[in-house]
Amino acid sequence: MASQRTARAVSPAANCFRLAPCRTYAQLARPAWARAARSSRPASSPLATCDAKPARITSVQNNSNYHKVVLRQSSSSATGEDEPPLKTPLFDLHAEYGAKFVPFGGYTMPVQYSDLSVSESHKWTREKASLFDVSHMVQHTFTGPTAPAFLQSITPSALSTLPPGSSTLSVLLHPTGCIVDDTVITHLPPSTAFPEPTFYTVTNAGTRAKDLAYLSSHLDVWNTERADGDSEQVIHTVARERGLLALQGPLAAEILSEAGLLTGEQGSEKLDLNTLYFSSCTLARMPLSGKGEGVTGALFVSRAGYTGEDGFELSIPADELAAVARRLLALGGEDRLRLAGLGARDSLRLEAGMCLYGHDIDDSTSPAEAGLAWVVAKERRFGGKEEGGFLGAERVLEEVKPKKEGGKGVSRRRIGLIVEGAPAREGAKIVGEGGEEVGVVTSGCPSPSTGKNIAMGYVKDGLQKSGTELGVLVRGKKRKAVVTKMPFVETKYYRKA
């Protein structure tokens, strides 16, 4: 960490937007030894907020079929395996609404609430609007003129051309070309708060320790190559003092408009959500009452989500998270807006054909295998303006190159399935006509919206064509399964006409 330079001066006017690395709810919820360990590091170190005893990548094994990275935890990890689970700032609110809690990604998270069953909550999200607490996810910022170049060295995205206020889905890559984690990278709009290029990313909770170790090791190398105090260095901050809410569903925009978000440097302009399209982001403040008394600090308002519906993700200062959630619930009213938990979130994302890290993609999956070739930007592909130059590029680019141009393709592919009879769950074998094993299911459930049993999984290359009839073994019996194009339910993103 010796080379991590101290935080750059930020203009006082920008304080409201600053991502202060200390004084976090998660920090306070940690055992004393963890706090002590953190405070012994320089507070300005970008990784001072990284609470993990870093997982070290000890070896990378190659075999003919896949690459597997072996991680060894130096001791207890921050993923919550052997630590008491953390609470998000909304824990009390969840309990008040009758949440059923489960441990997830090191946190105690609501899986559903007492007012609606999982499928009711799922359907509610498709028809009205739901509010999800996703504060367990890890929010980061990468700041500095070389931040896009650094991120381009570990992802296949084109970030130097990503306009401010835009987001892209991306993947952090191993040197093997396999996926460390999936993430959304947002180029934050310029403001006095972020006078330098700042990229805001959200990564998964379950991969927290691994991701932070990965980022720190690559950032160390990056910053070591740039002298101390050099403005070319990248500052990485884990925004632990921010919570995250997802407001999703067809009524999400209507409800959020009623909240009267304020934008502009003076916070005096009304934000027009009609011009905030899918995959874009703006900074705004939310009045906490109709009378304009009490306005929040800076929210990152992204038109994004994990449900396939129109909706928003709101990154909110942790100490204002509950106030924002209550304000939205009050504005929405129980006829329009309900809290929803991880149960509905999982079935919604599956219907939308989205991957869940650790299930549908992991350290052994490459982007092309996962059907995520589209996250590899045109500019980064063979012949592109910024060809290659990222971890695993050799494999990733070969695999995304069309076969007719000599691309080598992949040996397995992620596909969607509709299964007859019993729902197929994670781990169920996919078999061919003769009963031979051709793949495995990685996620599956009865789809509340379609009434069909949907699943995703991997099959041998060649079997991915929509309409291909396969079988899935559920409790020893072969059930008919048809390869089906994803998403299973039409997505309803708010795009520019």
Added chain:
Amino acid sequence: MAARVSIARAARSLASSAAPPRQLRSSGLLCCGNGAAWQRSAMRAAALEKTSLRQELRRGFAASATAREKKYTEDHEWIELEASGKIGTLGITTYASSALGDVVFIELPELGLEVNAGDAIGAVESVKSASDILTPVGGTIVEANGALEDKPANVNRDPEGEAWIARIEVRDAKELDGLMGKEEYEKFTSE
């Protein structure tokens, strides 16, 4: 460790190569979501210790007088013997059905299926989880509640009545002796 053995047996007789035993064990009635195997395993481990202790204590007490009482398992199934003492009706408990959430699919056992106590005879599925139904006693399945195929949600409405799962010709009614009575089960689920 009787229950653990029977789960392994269930894995052999029902799952064949389809699902590893680990999965069967984790797909119990109170499991939530894909990643929640922990919950089930922990519960089962706790239940296992109690079972063996209880069975030790009861061995030797003839229970014919109480055999027709409705009995409950740690896996949240119930069984009730008919007057003849030969046929038992079984299903999942109200506690289990509410923990599962909305049931959307039921897999029923085939008629004539010969089973041992602890074998999986079918499954109950909600959006978030799949759970095996384990028979509390050995015997032969003589009837399955076909009405549930069209209306699986009945399991949420009346799990201990109309939404029974199957009827079984009981091989040895003594197997019911190791199970809990109503009060004991209520105590078990409130712990």
